[in-house]
Amino acid sequence: MRYLPLSPADRSAMLATIGAASIDDLFSDVPASAVLDGPIAGLPNHASEMAVERALVKLAGKNATASTTPFFIGCGAYKHHVPATVDMVIQRGEFLTAYTPYQPEIAQGTLQVLFEFQTQVARLTGMEVANASMYDGSTAMTEAVFMARRITRRPKCLVAAGVHPHYTSVLNTLTRFTGDVVVAGTPRFTPGAPGDDLAELIAGIDKDTSCVVVQNPNLFGHIADLRPLADACHQAGALLIVVVTEIVSLGALKSPGEMGADIVVGEGQSLGAGLLFGGPYLGLFACREKHVRQAPGRLCGETVDASGKRGFVLTLSTREQHIRREKATSNICTNSGLIALAFSAHLTLLGEKGLRHLAALNHARAVQLADRLGRVPGVTLLNGPFFNEFTLDLGREARPVVRKLAEKGVLAGVSLGRLWPGEKSLQNGMIVAVTETATDEDFDAFEDALDEVMA
Amino acid sequence: MSTMNNVGRPTRLVAGTGAVAESFTGNRALMLEEPLLFERGSLDTSGVDLPAVPPVPDRLGGLARAAVIGLPGLSEPETVRHYTRLSRQNYAIDLGIFPLGSCTMKHNPRLNEKMARLPGFADIHPLQPQSTVQGALELIDTLADWLMKLTGMPAVAMSPKAGAHGELCGMLAIRAALDAKNDPRRVVLVPESAHGTNPATAAFCGFTVENIPANARGRVDLDAMLARLGPDVAAVMITNPNTCGLFEPDLKTISDAVHAAGGYVYCDGANFNAIVGRVRPGDLGVDAMHINLHKTFSTPHGGGGPGSGPVVLSAALAPFAPIPFVRRTAKGALELVEEDTAGTAAPDSFGRMVAFHGQMGMFVRALSYMMSHGADGLRQVAEDAVLNANYVLASLKDIYTAPFASSGPCMHEALFSDDFLEGTGLSTLDLAKAMIDEGFHPMTMYFPLVVHGAMLVEPTETESKASLDQLIGAMRHIATQMLADPDAWRAAPHFAPRRRLDETLAARKPVLGWKDSAAA
Numbered sequence: 003m004r005y006l007p008l009s010p011a012d013r014s015a016m017l018a019t020i021g022a023a024s025i026d027d028l029f030s031d032v033p034a035s036a037v038l039d040g041p042i043a044g045l046p047n048h049a050s051e052m053a054v055e056r057a058l059v060k061l062a063g064k065n066a067t068a069s070t071t072p073f074f075i076g077c078g079a080y081k082h083h084v085p086a087t088v089d090m091v092i093q094r095g096e097f098l099t100a101y102t103p104y105q106p107e108i109a110q111g112t113l114q115v116l117f118e119f120q121t122q123v124a125r126l127t128g129m130e131v132a133n134a135s136m137y138d139g140s141t142a143m144t145e146a147v148f149m150a151r152r153i154t155r156r157p158k159c160l161v162a163a164g165v166h167p168h169y170t171s172v173l174n175t176l177t178r179f180t181g182d183v184v185v186a187g188t189p190r191f192t193p194g195a196p197g198d199d200l201a202e203l204i205a206g207i208d209k210d211t212s213c214v215v216v217q218n219p220n221l222f223g224h225i226a227d228l229r230p231l232a233d234a235c236h237q238a239g240a241l242l243i244v245v246v247t248e249i250v251s252l253g254a255l256k257s258p259g260e261m262g263a264d265i266v267v268g269e270g271q272s273l274g275a276g277l278l279f280g281g282p283y284l285g286l287f288a289c290r291e292k293h294v295r296q297a298p299g300r301l302c303g304e305t306v307d308a309s310g311k312r313g314f315v316l317t318l319s320t321r322e323q324h325i326r327r328e329k330a331t332s333n334i335c336t337n338s339g340l341i342a343l344a345f346s347a348h349l350t351l352l353g354e355k356g357l358r359h360l361a362a363l364n365h366a367r368a369v370q371l372a373d374r375l376g377r378v379p380g381v382t383l384l385n386g387p388f389f390n391e392f393t394l395d396l397g398r399e400a401r402p403v404v405r406k407l408a409e410k411g412v413l414a415g416v417s418l419g420r421l422w423p424g425e426k427s428l429q430n431g432m433i434v435a436v437t438e439t440a441t442d443e444d445f446d447a448f449e450d451a452l453d454e455v456m457a
Numbered sequence: 458m459s460t461m462n463n464v465g466r467p468t469r470l471v472a473g474t475g476a477v478a479e480s481f482t483g484n485r486a487l488m489l490e491e492p493l494l495f496e497r498g499s500l501d502t503s504g505v506d507l508p509a510v511p512p513v514p515d516r517l518g519g520l521a522r523a524a525v526i527g528l529p530g531l532s533e534p535e536t537v538r539h540y541t542r543l544s545r546q547n548y549a550i551d552l553g554i555f556p557l558g559s560c561t562m563k564h565n566p567r568l569n570e571k572m573a574r575l576p577g578f579a580d581i582h583p584l585q586p587q588s589t590v591q592g593a594l595e596l597i598d599t600l601a602d603w604l605m606k607l608t609g610m611p612a613v614a615m616s617p618k619a620g621a622h623g624e625l626c627g628m629l630a631i632r633a634a635l636d637a638k639n640d641p642r643r644v645v646l647v648p649e650s651a652h653g654t655n656p657a658t659a660a661f662c663g664f665t666v667e668n669i670p671a672n673a674r675g676r677v678d679l680d681a682m683l684a685r686l687g688p689d690v691a692a693v694m695i696t697n698p699n700t701c702g703l704f705e706p707d708l709k710t711i712s713d714a715v716h717a718a719g720g721y722v723y724c725d726g727a728n729f730n731a732i733v734g735r736v737r738p739g740d741l742g743v744d745a746m747h748i749n750l751h752k753t754f755s756t757p758h759g760g761g762g763p764g765s766g767p768v769v770l771s772a773a774l775a776p777f778a779p780i781p782f783v784r785r786t787a788k789g790a791l792e793l794v795e796e797d798t799a800g801t802a803a804p805d806s807f808g809r810m811v812a813f814h815g816q817m818g819m820f821v822r823a824l825s826y827m828m829s830h831g832a833d834g835l836r837q838v839a840e841d842a843v844l845n846a847n848y849v850l851a852s853l854k855d856i857y858t859a860p861f862a863s864s865g866p867c868m869h870e871a872l873f874s875d876d877f878l879e880g881t882g883l884s885t886l887d888l889a890k891a892m893i894d895e896g897f898h899p900m901t902m903y904f905p906l907v908v909h910g911a912m913l914v915e916p917t918e919t920e921s922k923a924s925l926d927q928l929i930g931a932m933r934h935i936a937t938q939m940l941a942d943p944d945a946w947r948a949a950p951h952f953a954p955r956r957r958l959d960e961t962l963a964a965r966k967p968v969l970g971w972k973d974s975a976a977a
Contacts, residue, residue: 048831062577064592095551111547175808179663280583280813282763323657333657340759353530356503387518423797
């Protein structure tokens with residue numbers, strides 16, 4: 003029991019100080035019917051570090067890892083190279099093993115990081131302010147919809163069809179009992195502009211509409227100019243919420259803020275986190291300054307200390323659950339502090355120059371692969387404009403194709419059938435993501451395997 | 458004898474004389490100030506090398522980002538130094554005792570970090586074909602089995618991202634269960650000592666919150682609770698052990714009464730560390746309870762997350778659990794029940810709470826911790842956590858006001874109030890800040906709300922007796938000195954990286970990001 007420092011002699015001495023005859027005396031409030039008289043059955047007893055490591059290494063070995071396979075899966079989580087320095091930073095014990103910065107005098111490290119993170123996220127998204135993080139992109143999107151309802155005092159939210167269906171699903175779950183009305187469209191499988199129908203979305207905005215939620219690039223990889231949608235929202239007194247699941251895209255694409263967004267939410271996993279089978283990830287949340295008092299989650303702000311030195315504190319906490327209880331803007335407490343640090347450190351290493359280079363590289367490599375795969379017999383590239391992710395029409399159901407490609411050692415993409423199991427019109431679609439990590443050999447392997455499977 | 462050694466280096470101490478000059482840099486020895494990234498980086502600097510961009514025409518549809526973004530970069534050595542310097546302005550469990558009540562700041566074993574970084578867990582995508590991630594699904598399934606056995610509950614939802622998210626999961630399950638019966642009850646009873654997340658969560662699920670008072674012994678007022686039960690009460694939310702650090706001995710009685718009245722029992726499991734391996738919540742009639750893996754099961758808190766909040770569920774609520782979840786197929790393989798199979802495998806599920814499958818990185822760490830301790834070690838965890846807290850309580854209660862000490866032992870945390878400082882003009886805040894100058898992280902202050910100037914001390918089981926004795930000695934010293942000479946204690950901390958910070962100014966004129974002085 004290597005994590006327990008008390009010796010039997012310590013325990014006896016401490017019981018004597020307390021005036022208890024045995025440890026059982028300290029559990030005297032527990033009703034006799036609920037007392038367990040020994041270790042819980044059916045679970046093993048303690049194990050050495052070696053034994054635990056052996057068992058877990060064995061389990062890990064049963065999975066096919068992204069770095070040892072030609073790998074092209076995206077749809078909300080992307081395989082990017084994370085510099086070694088990032089992991090060193092988040093393993094500093096002073097960051098890793100600190101709590102939420104409730105005592106700012108001895109948490110300036112965490113607080114300054116959050117202040118820098120908020121600034122980076124605001125600039126990246128083209129917004130004025132950002133919070134100190136949410137759980138992930140999907141929960142951040144739901145919080146944004148609630149915030150829009152509080153600001154506009156209107157009940158209806160329109161969700162573009164190209165929003166990640168898991169995100170829409172989360173929104174549907176959390177609005178089941180709140181009175182919010184969610185209207186979500188069915189994606190189009192249209193060559194040139196798969197996913198959304200922005201004209202139809204604009205036509206749907208009315209006086210009850212609190213917000214329109216649109217993802218850019220959308221799940222199909224398509225990118226659009228959101229200006230007309232923003233204008234339509236604002237004319238009707240509604241807010242535009244833009245979702246970004248591939249944050250690296252903002253090194254190449256006009257920011258949501260530039261296109262008129264009122265709230266930008268995103269998944270920050272691409273920078274710093276790694277794939278991690280889905281978590282922990284990083285919810286990004288940015289908005290206009292005039293709305294910040296309706297924002298969810300923690301905010302770090304600048305102030306001065308008693309001797310006039312600049313310092314940072316958590317602020318505007320009267321929005322939060324520990325003060326406002328049932329009237330809080332959100333129930334969120336713990337967020338994703340350490341992943342925010344990873345994101346911020348990765349972005350600091352990149353800098354503007356590196357981020358733009360990374361984004362350009364992702365895009366160029368995706369263009370190269372899209373053109374190669376589009377020439378495979380039976381395969382059509384569905385996208386017009388895209389960033390690093392695109393949709394292929396395979397002319398046949400994509401799910402078995404994805405499985406066959408996996409059997410050939412290529413993790414090729416995500417079938418639309420897995421994400422929208424009910425939609426027959428989408429079942430031939432496969433979404434492919436390309437990042438800086440894919441090599442020419444990976445491209446060759448993908449093209450060859452697809453050729454064989456399609457033949 | 459010469460005072461020089463053979464290389465001419467002075468070796469003898471010389472008594473100091475004269476005043477210390479102003480610091481030129483603002484730094485003092487190991488106390489190093491660090492400017493903001495935006496004050497030291499530049500837009501042209503990058504700490505990464507990337508391959509050249511192939512020369513292909515862009516396909517961005519005329520949406521290329523032209524304007525400057527404003528993201529300064531640092532070289533790799535500067536990056537390492539920036540964050541290392543910042544890290545040294547933080548207190549952390551790696552540096553010393555972190556007795557923040559209700560937060561369970563225990564040692565974070567490094568084996569867990571190593572295991573979470575195995576490529577087989579860290580370098581896999583949540584949407585990979587399931588045949589390629591059988592080991593990951595097995596890990597989730599194994600962790601789920603541990604959690605169900607430790608709590609004595611028949612089901613567990615793994616996807617919630619943190620404690621409050623777990624509460625949301627449990628309350629959504631309760632709401633879905635009521636709706637399935639067309640049962641319109643909407644009132645949720647919450648003890649006044651509850652975490653703020655409890656009422657906030659209940660409100661998010663469309664419930665109305667009513668408070669139940671505490672009794673003189675720091676427990677839920679049983680009579681008030683029983684009297685309020687009725688056909689409009691959907692659920693009660695109870696923390697056990699509660700936020701006063703006390704076991705709720707009447708929980709089973711309350712559960713039985715709530716069930717008889719047609720409601721459900723939500724238990725806030727934030728304080729599970731006190732009873733893990735010794736008491737199973739399932740034996741107390743609980744219907745749902747979240748487990749903070751970042752508290753009881755040692756996953757690091759990271760300066761504010763990530764957490765992980767799996768929720769164990771009773772048989773009555775299990776059908777309403779969120780998707781996705783892992784199950785074993787007839788052929789023995791593991792599969793995720795997602796949207797496409799939910800219709801048949803989980804028709805009553807209330808739906809999805811997160812984009813993917815939950816906090817895998819935290820699952821690996823928690824399982825590594827559980828396997829290390831085993832069933833026997835986890836029981837010892839609870840015993841030592843409770844022993845340590847009672848040792849602190851017994852060693853301080855003659856000076857510090859301990860409002861509930863007369864009602865018997867505490868569980869994993871000791872609660873004090875600042876009543877003993879009455880007349881000094883000092884309060885809990887001053888005492889907490891004085892602890893900073895003694896090299897400690899303070900206890901939780903001003904929570905729970907049921908006592909005046911609350912100080913909630915949770916040492917956890919990973920503190921040695923020597924560490925506790927030092928904390929106790931310091932707390933006795935501070936209290937004694939505060940009573941003797943109050944005026945000397947109004948302005949601490951004096952020796953932290955910052956003095957007290959002006960939180961009013963921060964809230965009145967919020968500055969939430971860095972702005973170039975030229976643009977301001």
